Amino acid sequence: MNGIDFALASVGSSELIFACALIGALGIGAQWLAWRLQAPAIVLMALAGLAVGPLWAVLFGEALLDPQRVFNGGGKELLRPIVSLAVAVILFEGGLVLKFESLREAGAAVRRMVFLGGPLAWFLGTLAARYTAGLDWGSAVVFAGVLVVTGPTVIMPLLRQSKLGGRAGAFLKWEGIVNDPVGALFAVAAFEIIRVAATGESILGKGAMIVFAVALGVGLGIAFGLGMVRAFRQGWTPEYLKAPIIFASIILCYAMAEMIEKEIGLVAVTAFGMTLANSRLAGLNELRKFKEDIAVLLVSGVFVILTANLTPDVIRRALTWNTLAFLIVMLFVVRPLSVWIATFGTLKRNEALLLGWIAPRGVVAVAVSSLFATLLYDLGRQGDSKFYFSGAEQITPLAFAMVFATVVLHGFTIGPLARRLGLARKERPGVLLVGVNPWSIDFARTLKDIGIEPILADNTWRRLRPAREAGLSTFFGEVLSEDAEVRLDHSAFDQVLGLSANEPYNALVSSHFAPELGRHKVFQLSAQETEEDDHRTLGLSTRGRTLIRRGRSYDSLIRDHYRGWEFSKTRLTDTYDIEHFKRDRPKADIVAELRPDGALNFLGPHREVKGGEGVTLISFGPPREAETPAVEAAETPDETTEKA
Template sequence: MPDNLDTGLVIALIVAIGIAAQWFSWWVKQPAILVLLLAGLLAGPVLGLFDPDALFGDLLFPAVSLGVAVILFEGSLTLKFREIRGHGQVVTRLVTVGALVSMLLIALAAWALGIFSWKVALLFGALASVTGPTVIVPILRTVRPTRSLANILRWEGILIDPLGALAAVVIFQLVALGTRQVEDLLLAVEIFGAGIGLGMAAAFGLSFIMRRHVLPDYLHNVTTLAVVLLTFSLANALAHESGLLAVTVMGVILANTKDVNTDDILDFKESLTVLLTSVLFIVLAARVPASAFEMNWTITGALLGFIIFVARPVAVMISTIGSDLPWPERIVLSWIAPRGIVAAAVSALFAIELERAGVEGADILVPVTFAVIVVTVFVQGLTARPFARLMKVADPEARGVLILGGNPLAQAVALSLKKLDIDVILSDTSWDQIRKARMAGLRTYFGTVVSDDADRRLDLVGIGELLALSHRAPLNALACMRYAGEFGSGNVFNIRLADQAESATTPAGRVLFKDDVTLERLEGLIVKEGFEIRHTKLTEEFGFQQMLDSQSEDSVLLYGVSNEGVVYPFAEDRTFRATAGWRIAYLGHPDHSTREDTEKSAAERARAHLCEELPKPLPD
């Protein structure tokens, strides 16, 4: 780093580069961790633009430690025990037996190849076995595998993230610190006692305060952050390296405590985690010494090959014994296992500690771990889609619809699509609206569709369109911009609100319906005048023009569904040709019916009429 550069300017540049890397990752639909690590390696050992140790000095280790503590707490806050039980035997085995098998195999290979001592090899095995939603979700959205396979991969990533972090912390304390003497064993007991005890105390104390409403809502997030940092630091002060265990235990307990709403905390921690990961990974990657690139890449390549082609497949095959998962899905499941944030952040933190303790092999723990991350994310990200298509476990086309909003119009549209066997997800931040939708049998997502939580938990497999129907114009616009890259700019639709119609403001995305149709008007027709969404099936005798001629003046065309099951919302700039077999949805008054009944074709009505005219048989 040039001496004449201001330290504040360098830190600001690191933050700017990190956020730019996050944006670029979103744009190219690749996990952000890959771009962040490459940016750090380029700025540090490759070009020598800055030296983190010289820049931060003695503050480097405390800053990294606190940042990792927040990341692990946020990950553990998503671990709910009911989710482990609720997603099948395969997922449960993958995050328990499968993770253990993978860890032991990787550790054995790293030790046998002479890369690490057996203690560091076991720690590396725990780190290299963890995937994570931040790297799995972007790949799933590109691959679009079958629903069963997508659910297994997604929930494995969500659950193994905090479990893997906890396992790595435990192994670090038990193995890396050593248990050869009675004093060391007592030290391990002290570490576990302090970590678990303080984590439980902090979780129960914070949940008690939140349940009793002692704090105002706007202080929940910052108070939680303060408690996390204080718990981590206090645990480390009582027992060396017990802080990570303490914050992980704290997050798991809070996530599974009844009557404690962690959604707002998660939203805040997600934004903070994005900032922390953006800075941490650049800084940590920049710390990798240039000499690390001189390690034996033949042996390292052999280890990477073993991890990808042996350890993961063996773990998957053992985890799927006795299950009804088809073999093609098992094979693809064996291939997709990119490593993520936990492996990078925790390995870098532990490496600093191990280097201070003079443990052999600590200097190459980070480079080898980063190599695993880069290779698995890059190789599997590029090959997962063609491999899944080769194995015939990838959906050919995403035809489902994501609806933003839980108001009466949004729910009516969602139910009408569901009646036509269209896959629908309805999202809203109002629990009452989500509850109504669930009671109506709709798939729902409770939260904001533009959040990091949605990136992890919102199952978009089979979903290819967005209908932004909420009353919040900024959220509608943001969702359209967010999912234009996901679904394509031609498949995101936004409804005009009353204030936008009056100000002639053009909403983001493709504008739904006619220029005088607003969300408020459609809601008024449904709630106040009892309008309903009806479906008309077009035939050769009763085509689209005949259906239009039969419509009343106050009815509104909503969407058409083609013979292939593709949804075509009526928009200002959209034209399409609806032919026989299409179904047209419109909002109409219950007392008005078109010449074509919503459930019967013209031919069916003619047959029914003919049957009424025929004489009935005489009784015997």
């Protein structure tokens, strides 16, 4: 290699490294910003890609990130394989949450929406894409199959944002989980049929081959899944290698299926994920967490790549009246008709109205659409093809338009519409108290008195009886079980407290809910009865945040409760502040404070009470007559403190 070639190679590798770093920074940065702003992450990721791609090209003459040039330049053809592998992992992760027992428990409405509404939406979407967007029949059929997808990565944030629970929330959640792989399967089937017709092969003979190839792909995915289950159960792999082995197996499964027949790999990896999901494999939650982390990275990267790969010319061609007509028909005709026909007789009128409107598309729709758009474009230019797929170039921008429209419109309207139809929770999210005992029941009563809805959870029916008799909301079962993922309404609470007598169990509960709610929203009681650190207790990284203070253990709380200690609610004023309270109640533990804006803060080490006018303190202490106030308060205690 001469000096010039070496210099060019160095520049090329440097550009590739910069592009990868930029993609990662933009994708994860957009995810973080979405978390901070409580905005749809998919919109921010798309805006990031557009900013460094077509927008940068318009402003400065050349895109800062041009995936086509970076990944396909110099004779390389890396862009499509990269996107294909990313989509394969994303679909595997979608299959990993698809449990047949969950589908059965989701109700008749979801089953009918999947098996009747899905094909109906595919048919109506094909007509819309053909007659409003102007796509050719082949492109329309494939694109409409992809648009059946409503991914859980988009649905779940909307459900939390809108406080939508109950049957309507369960419908949207499970429809998204099931439709994620189903839409991709529709697209795969449509593309294979079109490819046979385009190449002039015998439809009957090739159709049989496709069915056989799909069966082989499904069988290969199931075989990989069963092999992984057996290997893990027999202890043939160490724990630290399980997640990497799964990841490598996804790539291998996809590659082997692609050797059987093009695009069968997507079917195989989906079957692989579904096999693991239904295997009752111990430790699957840890593997699922790893796959979710990988999926977040891939979703972010793929979305930035696909939006940056759009050119100003393609965007201008997409911003037409045909695109607007297509969006209107999909939003106001195809979705409502599909839901109303498929679920007739199983949903109430207000539920059908809401579900007929809400159907946001996510990254799977864009990624799979872009993949098949490229495949159709290449197929139409093959020498033996009978067709020219003129609409293939329009599929990707149409997919982005659909994602933007649904995420923005549904994101801003789901809350008001749910409230208008009487389906949203009117109260603020409550608190899940895991572990029922006399202290936690009294604590739950106090929370309910100040307007916070508590949910007491325990796996012993006898311990729940006093809570039920007190009119408190309860959950009977193991909150760590897979069953709780379906039966426990996670939108009903946004903080979790581990209050059982078992400190390791409280830590396990905290670790279970921390990824969903955030580690700052999970708490548990102190492990020891002294304030000094004890090296025999669990580490901070494996437990929740300490409630109240160090040394305030379960045993000490129960002991004081039987000694007559009680909960009190104290509202601070401009004349009775936190200092007055501390002098008035020197022995009381302040457990939480309710801010005037409705925020409930649980207190503990490094989370001292802030106080302030209008704040309501929840304290646990001896009866007032058992304490001697240090000073006379500005107001009498009876005027500011109420016993629970």
